[in-house]
Amino acid sequence: MKYSGIKVLWEGLRGNMGWKPLWRNPDPKKSYDIIIVGGGGHGLATAYYLAEKFKITNIAVLEKGWLGSGNIGRNTTIIRSNYLLPQNQPFYEFSLKLWENLEQELNYNSMVSQRGVLNIFHSDSQRDAFVRRGNAMLMSGADASLLGVNGLKKMVPFLDFQNSRFPIKGGLWQPRGGTVRHDAVVWGYAKEADSRGVDIIENCEATNFLVKNGRCYGVETTKGVIKSKKVGVCVAGSSSQVMGKIGINLPIESHVLQAFVSEGLKPVIPGVITFGAGHFYVSQSNKGGLVFGGDIDGYNSYAQRGNLPVIEDVCEGGVALMPMIGRARLLRTWGGIMDMSMDGSPIIDKTNITNLYFNGGWCYGGFKATPASGFCYAHLLATGTSHHNAKDFLFNRFEKGMLIDEKGQGNQPNLH
Amino acid sequence: MLIDHPLLGLRDSSEFIYMGDAKLLNRPNWKSKNSNTKFIDYGYLRKNPAGEHKELWYHEQGDRSWLVVTRNTVTHEILKVELARYLKRKANAK
Ligand SMILES: Cc1cc2nc3c(=O)[nH]c(=O)nc-3n(C[C@H](O)[C@H](O)[C@H](O)COP(=O)(O)OP(=O)(O)OC[C@H]3O[C@@H](n4cnc5c(N)ncnc54)[C@H](O)[C@@H]3O)c2cc1C
Numbered sequence: 001m002k003y004s005g006i007k008v009l010w011e012g013l014r015g016n017m018g019w020k021p022l023w024r025n026p027d028p029k030k031s032y033d034i035i036i037v038g039g040g041g042h043g044l045a046t047a048y049y050l051a052e053k054f055k056i057t058n059i060a061v062l063e064k065g066w067l068g069s070g071n072i073g074r075n076t077t078i079i080r081s082n083y084l085l086p087q088n089q090p091f092y093e094f095s096l097k098l099w100e101n102l103e104q105e106l107n108y109n110s111m112v113s114q115r116g117v118l119n120i121f122h123s124d125s126q127r128d129a130f131v132r133r134g135n136a137m138l139m140s141g142a143d144a145s146l147l148g149v150n151g152l153k154k155m156v157p158f159l160d161f162q163n164s165r166f167p168i169k170g171g172l173w174q175p176r177g178g179t180v181r182h183d184a185v186v187w188g189y190a191k192e193a194d195s196r197g198v199d200i201i202e203n204c205e206a207t208n209f210l211v212k213n214g215r216c217y218g219v220e221t222t223k224g225v226i227k228s229k230k231v232g233v234c235v236a237g238s239s240s241q242v243m244g245k246i247g248i249n250l251p252i253e254s255h256v257l258q259a260f261v262s263e264g265l266k267p268v269i270p271g272v273i274t275f276g277a278g279h280f281y282v283s284q285s286n287k288g289g290l291v292f293g294g295d296i297d298g299y300n301s302y303a304q305r306g307n308l309p310v311i312e313d314v315c316e317g318g319v320a321l322m323p324m325i326g327r328a329r330l331l332r333t334w335g336g337i338m339d340m341s342m343d344g345s346p347i348i349d350k351t352n353i354t355n356l357y358f359n360g361g362w363c364y365g366g367f368k369a370t371p372a373s374g375f376c377y378a379h380l381l382a383t384g385t386s387h388h389n390a391k392d393f394l395f396n397r398f399e400k401g402m403l404i405d406e407k408g409q410g411n412q413p414n415l416h
Numbered sequence: 417m418l419i420d421h422p423l424l425g426l427r428d429s430s431e432f433i434y435m436g437d438a439k440l441l442n443r444p445n446w447k448s449k450n451s452n453t454k455f456i457d458y459g460y461l462r463k464n465p466a467g468e469h470k471e472l473w474y475h476e477q478g479d480r481s482w483l484v485v486t487r488n489t490v491t492h493e494i495l496k497v498e499l500a501r502y503l504k505r506k507a508n509a510k
Contacts, residue, residue: 240464249461253436254489299434300489302466307417307492309430342460398460411459414434 001191003107022187023194028201031227032060034381035219037206037242038235039063041072041182041367042359044189044200045374046234046381048106051196053375054382059198060228062221064205067190068183071236071366074336076259076293078272078283079368080117080177081142084133087392087404088345089140094389095372096142096176102371108188110181111286116271117177118147118156120321122166126276130172137174147171156273158324166277166320177272179283179291185370208245209356216356232357232381237302237337239360248351250360251342251398253413255296256335257364258306260314262328264288273321280317282325290328292318296340296364298414306335338364344416345404348377348386348393357381358395363416419473419485420497427478435472437462438484441504466490472500 001020011018034050036043039061050056063069079099081092099112121127127146134144148170149161161168190200201223209231210218218227235242240250269284279294294314297306311333319326341347341361346369348359359377362369376390386394392404409415417429439462444454466489473483482500487493 240462241466244463244465249457249463251460251462253462253464254466299429299487300436300464300469300471301492302490303492307429309428399456412436414436 003109022191023200026199026201028060028062028199028204028221028223028226031218032199033058033228034230034232035059035226035228036061037219037231037233038070038238039067039186039190039200039202040070040234040236041185041189041370042236042362042373042377043232043234044186044193045370046232046359046377047193047198047200047374048189048196049375049378050382051193051198054378056382057197059193060226061193061198061200062204062206062219062226063200063202064222066202067200068186071336071338072186072370073183074259074334075182075367076281076283076291077179077182077367078117078177078281079112079180080174080272081140081368082117082119082133082137082144082172082174082177083406084136085404085406086136088406089136089142091372091376091389091393092368093137093140093142094375095369098371098375099180099368100176102185102188106188106192108184108191110184110188112178112180114176114178115283116173116175117274118271119172119274119276120152120159121169121171121276123169127169134172143174143176145173145175147173155270158268158322159273160321160323163320179272180367182367189374206242209353211246211353211356214352215354230355230357230381232359232377234359234377236360236362236366237339239339239358243351243358246353250339251347251395252339252361253300254302254337255298255340255414256301256303256306257293257296257338258310258314258333258335259291259293260311260330261285261332262290262292262325263331265290265328268324275317275321278313278317278320280314280321282318282322289331290325296338296414297335302337304335304337306333338362338366340413340416342398342411342413343403343405344407344409344413346373346393347395348373348380348390349395350380350384351395417492417494419483419494421475421478421481421483422497422499423481424475424478427475429473431475431477432473432483433476435474438470438472438500440472441484441500468495
């Protein structure tokens, strides 16, 4: 289906009777060229880029629930490319460039809103670290600027500048960062993948892999056995569960991250703002709710719900940074299960089983990566080699000691 | 979550620091065969089960003991709490 202004007008005149489902609901075929396990943002983006850039269309995407039931529909929708390390930053900048053209490319309104991302700092040493980060961003071709207190006071006058414990000294500002309507990303990729012939099969859980002589040739599913020349796993928080079926232990722990939405308020928060002295970040949705979050709960969990101490901690951070939100009421909280990797960075790689590929370990930052992750995974699946922007996201970095550790925390997933 | 500390009784989990899989108690011997592979496994690879998980919690804001907690990662139910040092002593005595 093609969306356009004229189509909207025409449908408006005809009582909106002509809109059709965005994707078919096919039964699985007996075999495919490529099966993607996991119909989240990354899985569907992979299928789309395989079809669009690599002209492989005999593909199935298997999703155990419905599209958007995983983290793609649970995150706080922030996109940015403000990383430090040379293995990460070009990848995220590549992703941000793909976001900038995504709606035109998919002919779908995913409300990509480049309203800016502002990271506040509170001390001289933090400023030094942010200057360094800003330079790394500029060197990758991204945008960044340093704002002093006066600049901040014009932009976000409501911050608690005089906070006696954490006085505000300035901020690192990335104007091209922002937010995106998260589930519209799934729907957009699904629509365009489907229209190129990709079979999207919902309510179909991959329960095991078919492996013979070290080669993978398909998957067992709740809808029967499906053969395939290649299988790409892309299941976000379920990575260890799925790879565990064939005895592969991953450098990953599953953790729960919570998100929060307040009641609807008049527009107050211009972009995305992050607190530098505690873990709190916030943006305001188009409906007016403050969308915010903070730290992961910090222990292995598959429960998709968190506990109260983190809620308290996040809200304290929020009130310390911007006391004006102290009276806003919390409307909803929820949790999502994420792959926390041992160095906080992702993996897009082959496995030691031929024709079985893996994409995971995105921690709490995989939403912004969606387009680039799909693109680079498609590149790997189609050509057998890593895309140059994802060439370091490999399994063997752990044994080689070449960790991509943005925070310098070492092999403790709950600190990344 | 409340952790039933063997010495102190029920304590709020926020008094603790979480260290992950209790397999960290069994550090490989660096002189053993294939110790390289064993250390990669020890340092980086995890079973990460959905269900029962033996894990290390450190009572930082309490008596600073290390506990081995058996917890269900799907329901957050805590099934067993033991002092890590007792487990270790028992294992070493064998
Ligand atoms: C609360 C929260 C806030 C976040 N905020 C941000 C943010 O602001 N910015 C950012 O960049 N990132 C954020 N993230 C991280 C981001 O959401 C994830 O890293 C990203 O969505 C993961 O990729 P995905 O979309 O493919 O995952 P998912 O949508 O989880 O896709 C994986 C899919 O695989 C399916 N699946 C699992 N097992 C099987 C099986 N056996 N067979 C078939 N299908 C299976 C699941 O049902 C699921 O639909 C946040 C995450 C959470 C939880």
